[in-house]
Amino acid sequence: MAKITFIQPDGAQLTVDATAGMTVMEAARLNQVPGIEAECGGACACATCHVYVDAAWREKTGKAQAMEEDMLDFAFDVRPESRLSCQMKVTDALDGLVVRVPAKQF
Numbered sequence: 001m002a003k004i005t006f007i008q009p010d011g012a013q014l015t016v017d018a019t020a021g022m023t024v025m026e027a028a029r030l031n032q033v034p035g036i037e038a039e040c041g042g043a044c045a046c047a048t049c050h051v052y053v054d055a056a057w058r059e060k061t062g063k064a065q066a067m068e069e070d071m072l073d074f075a076f077d078v079r080p081e082s083r084l085s086c087q088m089k090v091t092d093a094l095d096g097l098v099v100r101v102p103a104k105q106f
């Protein structure tokens, strides 16, 4: 089990419980986190699950793989800390993860 905090562009925060093995996107959708649209359902084919990983967590979440990088090209306001939340698997090591939701998804 890991707690994940999603911070909205206006600073509002929502911390949700996630189970190891699910993705960060699935945790967001299960808990109706605003701004995570995930239109393709996690197939790495839409970029509407884009988040910014907090600096303190970037090492633990790792880097995007090539397919994710390609899809991120379609996301809005991509930054070095950008990831697709459907491509980040929850593990116990991610307990406390903080991600920011972009102002819009496209």
Ligand code: FES
Binding pocket: 025, 037, 038, 039, 040, 041, 042, 043, 044, 045, 046, 047, 048, 049, 071, 084, 085, 086, 087
């Ligand atoms: S849900 Fe579509 S790319 Fe993540």
